[in-house]
Amino acid sequence: MDRRSYLxxxxxxxxxxxxxFSVFKWFSIHRKVVPAEFSSKHELLAELAEMxxxxxxxxxxxxxxxxxxxxxxxxxxxxxxxxxxxxxxxxELEEYAAREYGKEFLKCNPAxxxxxxxxxxxxxxxxxxxxxxxxxxxxxxxxxxxxxxxxTVEGYCQSRLGATQGLAYDYIPxxxxxxxxxxxNQRSWATK
Amino acid sequence: MYISDKNKxxxxxxxxxxxxxxxxxxxxxxxxxxxxxxLLLERGRDVKHLVDYPxxxxxxxxxxxxxxxxxxxxxxxxxxxxxYSPADKHFYVSDAEHPYIQEKPFNWYRGYQVGxxxxxxxxxxxxxxDLDFEANHRDGTGVDWPIRYKDLEQWYSYxxxxxxxxxxxENLGHLPDGEFLTPMELNCIEKHLGDSIRKNDExxxxxxxxxxxxxxxxxxxxxxxxxNLCTRGCPFGGYFSSNSSTIxxxxxxxxxxxxxxxxxxxxxxxxxxxxxxxxxxxxxxxSEVHEFYAKIVFVNASTIATAGLxxxxxxxxxxxxxxxxxxxxxxxxxxHHSSAGAYGVHDQFTDQYYKGRRPCGFLIPRYRNLHPGExxxxxxxxxxxxxxxxxxxxxxxQSIDGFGEDFKAGLTTPGPWxxxxxxxxxxxxxxxxxxxxxxxxxxKWGQPLLKIDFTFRENEHxxxxxxxxxxxxxxxxxxxxHIESFNYNKPGGSTIHEMGTARMGNDPKTSVxxxxxxxxxxxxxxxxxxxxxxxxxxxxxxxxxxxxxxxASQFAYEQLKKGEL
Ligand SMILES: Cc1cc2nc3c(=O)[nH]c(=O)nc-3n(C[C@H](O)[C@H](O)[C@H](O)COP(=O)(O)OP(=O)(O)OC[C@H]3O[C@@H](n4cnc5c(N)ncnc54)[C@H](O)[C@@H]3O)c2cc1C
Ligand code: SF4
Numbered sequence: 001m002d003r004r005s006y007l008x009x010x011x012x013x014x015x016x017x018x019x020x021f022s023v024f025k026w027f028s029i030h031r032k033v034v035p036a037e038f039s040s041k042h043e044l045l046a047e048l049a050e051m052x053x054x055x056x057x058x059x060x061x062x063x064x065x066x067x068x069x070x071x072x073x074x075x076x077x078x079x080x081x082x083x084x085x086x087x088x089x090x091x092e093l094e095e096y097a098a099r100e101y102g103k104e105f106l107k108c109n110p111a112x113x114x115x116x117x118x119x120x121x122x123x124x125x126x127x128x129x130x131x132x133x134x135x136x137x138x139x140x141x142x143x144x145x146x147x148x149x150x151x152t153v154e155g156y157c158q159s160r161l162g163a164t165q166g167l168a169y170d171y172i173p174x175x176x177x178x179x180x181x182x183x184x185n186q187r188s189w190a191t192k
Numbered sequence: 193m194y195i196s197d198k199n200k201x202x203x204x205x206x207x208x209x210x211x212x213x214x215x216x217x218x219x220x221x222x223x224x225x226x227x228x229x230x231l232l233l234e235r236g237r238d239v240k241h242l243v244d245y246p247x248x249x250x251x252x253x254x255x256x257x258x259x260x261x262x263x264x265x266x267x268x269x270x271x272x273x274x275x276y277s278p279a280d281k282h283f284y285v286s287d288a289e290h291p292y293i294q295e296k297p298f299n300w301y302r303g304y305q306v307g308x309x310x311x312x313x314x315x316x317x318x319x320x321x322d323l324d325f326e327a328n329h330r331d332g333t334g335v336d337w338p339i340r341y342k343d344l345e346q347w348y349s350y351x352x353x354x355x356x357x358x359x360x361x362e363n364l365g366h367l368p369d370g371e372f373l374t375p376m377e378l379n380c381i382e383k384h385l386g387d388s389i390r391k392n393d394e395x396x397x398x399x400x401x402x403x404x405x406x407x408x409x410x411x412x413x414x415x416x417x418x419x420n421l422c423t424r425g426c427p428f429g430g431y432f433s434s435n436s437s438t439i440x441x442x443x444x445x446x447x448x449x450x451x452x453x454x455x456x457x458x459x460x461x462x463x464x465x466x467x468x469x470x471x472x473x474x475x476x477x478x479s480e481v482h483e484f485y486a487k488i489v490f491v492n493a494s495t496i497a498t499a500g501l502x503x504x505x506x507x508x509x510x511x512x513x514x515x516x517x518x519x520x521x522x523x524x525x526x527x528h529h530s531s532a533g534a535y536g537v538h539d540q541f542t543d544q545y546y547k548g549r550r551p552c553g554f555l556i557p558r559y560r561n562l563h564p565g566e567x568x569x570x571x572x573x574x575x576x577x578x579x580x581x582x583x584x585x586x587x588x589x590q591s592i593d594g595f596g597e598d599f600k601a602g603l604t605t606p607g608p609w610x611x612x613x614x615x616x617x618x619x620x621x622x623x624x625x626x627x628x629x630x631x632x633x634x635x636k637w638g639q640p641l642l643k644i645d646f647t648f649r650e651n652e653h654x655x656x657x658x659x660x661x662x663x664x665x666x667x668x669x670x671x672x673x674h675i676e677s678f679n680y681n682k683p684g685g686s687t688i689h690e691m692g693t694a695r696m697g698n699d700p701k702t703s704v705x706x707x708x709x710x711x712x713x714x715x716x717x718x719x720x721x722x723x724x725x726x727x728x729x730x731x732x733x734x735x736x737x738x739x740x741x742x743x744a745s746q747f748a749y750e751q752l753k754k755g756e757l
Binding site: 051052053054056058060069072073076077078079114117121149150153154155157158159160163166167169170171172173174175176177178179180181182183186187188189190191192 | 251252253255256257258260261262263376377378379380383417418419420542543544545546547548549550581582584585586588589593594595596597599600601603604605606607
């Protein structure tokens with residue numbers, strides 16, 4: 001697929017953009033989402049999550065099946081408004097990849113992918129006034145990248161691999177030791 | 193309803209206790225131990241210790257969507273879902289099934305099951321003192337408590353010795369010490385804050401919370417394993433609940449009949465004897481209506497439910513509700529506020545950490561209005577509850593930027609030390625803060641919905657401002673950075689310490705109960721849940737309900753023996 005026609009094929013998805021508030025936007029953030037919209041992004045979400053928490057000397061998000069967590073939370077626990085925000089974010093990411101590199105995000109090489117996600121992170125940084133962000137998040141939902149990262153973190157840190165290898169997990173601590181010297185390479189506790 | 197003579201015998205007990213939560217469990221145990229055949233009525237299902245704690249041993253990854261409640265669930269249960277997670281949802285009621293009317297926003301958190309909210313409570317246990325028992329009298333608010341600390345002191349000891357409370361002795365007049373097990377330990381940031389407070393404000397102190405968590409094996413329970421998963425029910429019996437403690441002890445006497453699925457809809461009055469003769473119950477499994485009879489009745493349905501039950505029990509003697517000659521039932525509803533406080537980050541002690549999950553934080557006992565001369569713009573006081581910890585992933589995800597290897601490294605290593613603390617403040621008894629049944633709206637059992645009309649007032653708001661300021665200052669003096677004071681402005685009910693709708697007092701014209709929690713107008717009815725409270729003090733209240741219940745049980749038993757009831 002050449003750059004032009006690929007662009008065209010994803011253009012329909014990119015609904016929200018950064019347009020100011022309008023009736024259209026209100027409609028678009030309240031439209032009904034079907035679970036399949038998330039499930040079809042299975043692979044993409046797995047890659048994105050892995051980019052946020054990659055495999056290092058400990059497992060990354062992909063091995064910990066974090067994308068399944070993200071989809072479960074999105075489908076069952078998230079308001080329609082936030083679901084749409086998230087779907088729109090994915091579309092925006094795909095559209096950006098298409099515009100910049102003329103191909104699907106998943107076909108991009110690691111450096112290109114990184115540049116795309118960086119751009120999304122930049123778009124999420126919001127207003128420099130905290131209060132505006134709060135209001136904005138309340139009306140429109142959390143910016144895509146922040147929501148994606150939040151879910152990735154939650155999903156990873158509560159997964160079996162993430163909790164027991166990425167972090168330190170103590171199933172039944174027994175004792176409480178209030179002040180102990182920190183060990184070299186100490187990982188944080190998985191649970192509070 | 194017709195009840196045959198045979199049934200009438202089966203339906204007759206020495207004592208009936210309504211509600212099996214913290215106070216009802218205590219009433220049942222005390223009465224059973226005295227040899228009385230006791231019927232414990234509970235509207236919810238049975239919850240057996242150990243057997244019915246389905247989530248207690250689950251790992252974080254056993255929850256498909258983590259600790260997030262589903263959207264459907266949040267829509268059906270807007271109030272309760274703000275308190276529960278998938279890990280302990282089964283110990284809260286469903287708002288959809290058990291609606292109430294919020295005249296003004298009020299979170300009425302409930303657990304309808306054997307054990308009530310003893311399964312989900314925070315276990316903080318503090319005694320009241322004469323500063324609290326004399327407060328109404330001194331500043332002319334509400335009515336005077338009919339008891340003083342000396343009346344309750346031995347009963348506090350009695351309750352603590354049974355449930356097991358860990359804590360540190362501090363020798364304070366206004367927050368008396370108890371019978372404590374070894375305290376839990378403060379961590380290094382908490383100790384640091386404590387040292388700074390001692391140095392800068394010598395009349396204040398920071399101590400470890402006093403909690404009904406066992407630091408050693410006790411009465412076949414515990415010790416606590418420091419998992420901090422208490423609201424799921426404890427497989428080690430590491431904390432006090434009716435299920436782990438009072439109900440098994442009552443059962444062991446052979447005198448207890450526990451009847452779950454039994455909503456008490458009315459207390460029945462015997463016009464001739466001028467006493468309660470029993471209760472009417474709807475069996476929620478069969479929808480049948482039963483009556484049960486007893487010589488004495490203990491009402492422990494929890495503050496708001498108790499007020500509703502009394503107001504719904506009308507007869508020609510009591511057209512305005514059972515024992516409501518004073519017109520006070522349902523009024524003077526109180527709840528602590530716990531919205532205001534401060535948060536800060538500390539850049540030292542980075543070589544220190546901890547192991548284990550201590551199931552409690554610290555306490556800074558009340559330091560306001562302890563002495564008559566203090567000139568503050570509010571009455572009464574607050575204590576500060578909080579905890580110190582190092583930032584972990586939940587906090588760090590908000591505070592670090594980017595993604596990739598660096599992000600992961602930051603996320604999975606301990607962050608700086610932080611302290612969060614907030615004031616648990618006294619709420620004055622306002623006549624207009626009240627509960628009333630609305631007969632035009634009924635629940636699925638045909639019972640009128642309760643309407644709750646409650647707000648915090650000027651005194652509470654001024655106190656919150658003071659909490660913000662003093663908390664932030666204590667953090668500042670201890671070298672914390674990025675200090676943020678806050679006021680979450682949570683609505684009433686959010687601290688889950690409802691009290692005061694059937695208050696104690698000396699005068700039957702202005703109060704519902706006498707100094708032994710006995711109804712002024714029906715001598716064989718005792719109310720020992722939070723509705724009896726004459727003022728709220730600022731301490732977490734449940735230990736006081738336990739002490740009052742044990743004391744009232746003893747009194748009721750003696751009166752019965754003397755033929756006075
Ligand atoms: C998350 C949380 C944290 C808390 N933390 C603390 C704390 O740290 N310290 C503290 O002191 N307190 C704390 N509390 C408050 C404490 O739980 C209550 O004060 C205490 O449980 C009240 O005891 P109770 O016996 O009055 O009522 P409950 O324990 O609520 O029990 C009432 C019982 O009566 C039953 N019932 C109600 N109506 C009827 C009826 N008509 N017929 C039959 N049965 C009926 C209910 O189903 C229930 O089982 C906390 C509460 C919660 C939820
Ligand atoms: S922290 Fe202690 S009391 Fe709480 S659940 Fe764990 S073992 Fe039980």
